[in-house]
Amino acid sequence: MKRGKKYIEAAKAVDRATLYxxxxxxxxxxxxxxxxxxxxxEAHIRTGCDGRHADQQIRGAVVLPHGTGKTVKVLVFAKGDKVDEALAAGADHVGGEELIPKIQNDGWLDFDVVVATPDMMGVVGRLGRVLGPKGLMPNPKAGTVTMDVTKAVNDIKAGKIEYRLDKTNIIHVPIGKASFTEAQLADNFQTLMDAIIKAKPAALKGQYLKSVVLAPTMGPGVKINTAKLA
Structure with a gap:
């Protein structure tokens, strides 16, 4: 992969052999x-888990104390008085059955997180092929399938992020923006790591945190000494 001048210059500041x-x-x-x-x-956390085994899956959510620095658009699938509740909580879009063709046929995806009340999961399930691959399917473990739509929307707007293993058993999550102070990023990172360490599967044998790397969107990765995290 060809790197630009800025990247090459920035990378000189990082010693790839050092665990910081x-x-x-x-x-x-x-x-x-x-x-x-x-x-x-972003934090990139390589684990010793084997996600092919259900008892070694990691999935959850955590509210970062200083948020992610990103404005998150929330879509809520609800009906009845839960529609008004979701709108009052600040959801960007609220609806039900009528949104299916809009998402399925028109390719409408103007949202970052999807929340659904349990009684709407039959409807949302029909969007599995569209939302699933994009990691947008509501999930009880992430707190996005719930009757408490007010809390769900508030948490997401406050900086709640979801973490899960990808196919290579790595967790990729944002911990804030480069404009954040070092203290804000440290708070967010610690909150994330506490949640991930707590989520260690009981079935896992051997090393849990193989490597932890912090990297800006366009910059080089900086390796962290994992021995000091656990």
Whole structure:
């Protein structure tokens, strides 16, 4: 992969062989975010889990204390008085059956998170082929299938993020923006890691956290010393 001049210059600040303390890694990730936009700082956590086994799956959600720096659009599938509740909570879109053709046929995807009340999951299930591959299907473990739509919407707007293993058993999540202070990024990162360490599957034998890397959207990865995280 061909790298630009800015990336090559920024990468010189990072020693690829070093495992950094969290504070140093955050400072470096901020320093190497040199793009013209406010880059997202992401955490990439390689685990020792084997996601092919149901008892080694990791999936959950956590509210980052300082949010993600991103405005999140929420779609709620609801009916009856839950429609008004969702709108009052600040949901961007609320609806039911009538949204199916709009999403399925028109390719409408103007939302980042989908919340559904349990009685709407039959309807939402029909969108599995569209929402599933995009990681947008509501899920009880992530708190997005719930009757408490007010809490769900409030949490998401406040900076709730979902974490889950990808096919290579890595978790990829944002912990904020390069414009955040080091203290804000450190708070968010610690909150995320506490949740992930707590989510360690009981069935896992061997090392849980194989590697943890922080990286700005367009910048180099900075490796963290995992021995100090657990």
């Amino acid at each position: 303390d969290t504070a140093d890694a955050i400072a470096l990730a901020k320093k190497t975010a040199v793009a013209k936009f406010d880059e997202t700082i």
